[in-house]
Amino acid sequence: MAWLLVALGAPVRGLILYLGGLGRLGASALWLAAAPPCPFRAVVQQMDRIGVQSLPIALLTAFFVGMVFALESSYGLKKFGAEPLIAVGVALAIVRELGPVMTAIMVGGRVGSGMTAELGAMQVTEQIDAMRAFGADPVKTLVTPRLLATLVVLPLLVMLADVVGIAGGMLIARVELHMTGRRFLAGVRQTLAVGDVVSGLAKALCFGGIIATVACYQGLHAAGGTEGVGKATTVTVVVTALLILVSDFFLSKFFLVVFPPWVSL
Numbered sequence: 001m002a003w004l005l006v007a008l009g010a011p012v013r014g015l016i017l018y019l020g021g022l023g024r025l026g027a028s029a030l031w032l033a034a035a036p037p038c039p040f041r042a043v044v045q046q047m048d049r050i051g052v053q054s055l056p057i058a059l060l061t062a063f064f065v066g067m068v069f070a071l072e073s074s075y076g077l078k079k080f081g082a083e084p085l086i087a088v089g090v091a092l093a094i095v096r097e098l099g100p101v102m103t104a105i106m107v108g109g110r111v112g113s114g115m116t117a118e119l120g121a122m123q124v125t126e127q128i129d130a131m132r133a134f135g136a137d138p139v140k141t142l143v144t145p146r147l148l149a150t151l152v153v154l155p156l157l158v159m160l161a162d163v164v165g166i167a168g169g170m171l172i173a174r175v176e177l178h179m180t181g182r183r184f185l186a187g188v189r190q191t192l193a194v195g196d197v198v199s200g201l202a203k204a205l206c207f208g209g210i211i212a213t214v215a216c217y218q219g220l221h222a223a224g225g226t227e228g229v230g231k232a233t234t235v236t237v238v239v240t241a242l243l244i245l246v247s248d249f250f251l252s253k254f255f256l257v258v259f260p261p262w263v264s265l
Helices: 002-033 040-052 055-079 083-124 127-133 138-176 181-191 194-220 225-258
Strands: none
Touching: 002 138, 002 194, 040 083, 040 138, 055 083, 055 138, 083 127, 083 138, 083 181, 083 194, 083 225, 127 138, 138 181, 138 194, 194 225
16 A cells, blocks of 8 residues: 555646646736736737637537537437437536537637647747846746637637537528428527526636646646657647646536536427
8 A cells, every 4th residue: 555655646736836827827827917018019919819800610529519419319319209308418418518518628729839839849949048137927928828819809709609619509400300491490498598698608718717827837838849848739639638637627516516507308
């Protein structure tokens, strides 16, 4: 038993220190956001890069996720004669779960790797050290705009993804179950409540913080030249996806208690 504790001690300690570093960086970036000057222009530039340029991949992913979920559900519902419930399943799954998670993973893979590569290149070429030498705070200048932009943009992307995902499910319901669009949307309206939308957007907000914080942390701690930047980018993509999925479980458990889904049969 002693050797097991010794073997597990180092990884657990490293994980705790890593999560502590992420928390400290995120808290510092948010704290510095309130200090003048306001990085408004930098935030707007990052919103364009993170949100507008990620729009096609987010919407395309949501559309096909909605279609696949409706397609798989339609075969199971046919066996029990419960075809009208397809709108219930699609609406709840997309808004509460699949919309925020899939959008965050896709945007995190695209945006997180870009943030890490950009900041990592600045770190290995000593540009960040030069900023400190001139009295500028790298967290205020580099991390805060990216974090604020991601926190603003990701919930907006998730809202659009929810609409597109439900539209994909409605298309499959029309083709496979011959359900009219009006009937499908009526089921969606009867199913979704304010709590469902709030829980999905709150998840998106948390996932946005994870994406920006992990990406910036890895970029600021990159070392070893271009090879180190590549490794940091890979770590960002993997860690971001893992933290999104792990946090999604606890957030889902919390919101299922606070906002239990209401289904009208």
